[in-house]
Amino acid sequence: MPKQELGSAQQLNALIAILARTVDERVDGNPDKSYTARLLRSGEIRCAKKIAEEGAEVALAIAAESRKDVAAETADLLFHLLVGLRARGVPLDMVAEALAERRGVSGIAEKAARQTKA
Numbered sequence: 474m475p476k477q478e479l480g481s482a483q484q485l486n487a488l489i490a491i492l493a494r495t496v497d498e499r500v501d502g503n504p505d506k507s508y509t510a511r512l513l514r515s516g517e518i519r520c521a522k523k524i525a526e527e528g529a530e531v532a533l534a535i536a537a538e539s540r541k542d543v544a545a546e547t548a549d550l551l552f553h554l555l556v557g558l559r560a561r562g563v564p565l566d567m568v569a570e571a572l573a574e575r576r577g578v579s580g581i582a583e584k585a586a587r588q589t590k591a
């Protein structure tokens with residue numbers, strides 16, 4: 474399988490930024506006309522349930538469906554994650570910070586450090 478291209482990640486990054494802005498704009502949107510506005514209006518628990526549902530769909534797609542289905546389900550999940558983050562008032566900066574803090578730290582080393590502390 475070819476390695477992930479940096480250009481593809483940058484394209485996804487740009488699209489996520491645009492989508493996050495759209496989600497922001499929908500906070501005061503009309504729930505009769507906007508799915509995002511409706512979901513935001515329905516509260517954090519509803520957003521959380523949608524994320525769980527979409528996450529399970531990604532998992533099923535990865536296990537047993539086509540690559541195209543995996544990509545489509547992942548797009549659904551990313552959208553619902555953005556809505557859930559907005560519903561909880563978690564800015565993308567905070568997620569970026571959490572990811573940046575882990576950069577270069579192996580998951581194996583991180584788990585070992587946690588087990589030493591316990």
Ligand SMILES: N=c1c2ncn([C@@H]3O[C@H](COP(=O)(O)OP(=O)(O)OP(=O)(O)O)[C@@H](O)[C@H]3O)c2ncn1[C@@H]1O[C@H](COP(=O)(O)O)[C@@H](O)[C@H]1O
Nearest residue numbers: 492495496499502506507508509510523526548549552553
């Ligand atoms: N990326 C998305 C996106 N991905 C998925 N969805 C919607 O998410 C919904 C949930 O998917 P499901 O398969 O679970 O459908 P469902 O069972 O009918 O949903 P529920 O009744 O359980 O909520 C569907 O209605 C999809 O259309 C999206 N809706 C909107 N966007 C983006 O958000 C923008 C703003 O959309 P509106 O807020 O609707 O104007 C759009 O232009 C898109 O760019």
